[in-house]
Amino acid sequence: xxxxxxxxxxxxxxxxxxxxxxxxxxxxxxxxxxxxxxxxxxxxxxxxxxxxxxxxxxxxxxxxxxxxxxxxxxxxxxxxxxxxxxxxxxxxxxxxxxxxxxxxxxxxxxxxxxxxxxxxxxxxxxxxxxxxxxxxxxxxxxx
Numbered sequence: 796x797x798x799x800x801x802x803x804x805x806x807x808x809x810x811x812x813x814x815x816x817x818x819x820x821x822x823x824x825x826x827x828x829x830x831x832x833x834x835x836x837x838x839x840x841x842x843x844x845x846x847x848x849x850x851x852x853x854x855x856x857x858x859x860x861x862x863x864x865x866x867x868x869x870x871x872x873x874x875x876x877x878x879x880x881x882x883x884x885x886x887x888x889x890x891x892x893x894x895x896x897x898x899x900x901x902x903x904x905x906x907x908x909x910x911x912x913x914x915x916x917x918x919x920x921x922x923x924x925x926x927x928x929x930x931x932x933x934x935x936x937x938x
């Protein structure tokens with residue numbers, strides 16, 4: 796039993812769930828369903844890292860065998876097919892129509908009331924390291 800609900804903290808509440816990243820979304824879907832089954836009014840999600848657009852080819856961080864296993868990529872493909880894969884930069888940017896559409900679609904899939912990702916700039920600022928000094932491949936595809 797990994798999770799034991801505390802009904803006084805869940806029942807009828809709007810919850811904010813924070814996670815380090817969203818890779819495939821399979822564990823999150825189960826957790827969110829668990830929260831709703833135990834009376835949550837809504838579940839909002841915040842990811843501490845930017846949307847993962849590329850499977851890690853260096854440290855196997857994302858453990859994806861195909862980029863299409865990533866919830867971002869599969870969602871983009873569902874929205875636009877192959878054409879969408881030409882616009883990954885736009886989908887990574889929360890201020891664009893494509894970025895907003897991807898987040899809405901992921902919300903629908905995982906039953907989030909809302910979803911926001913950290914920006915790459917915000918992540919670098921938070922950890923105090925220049926982007927040129929860290930690997931950002933899984934977020935921006937730049938080697």
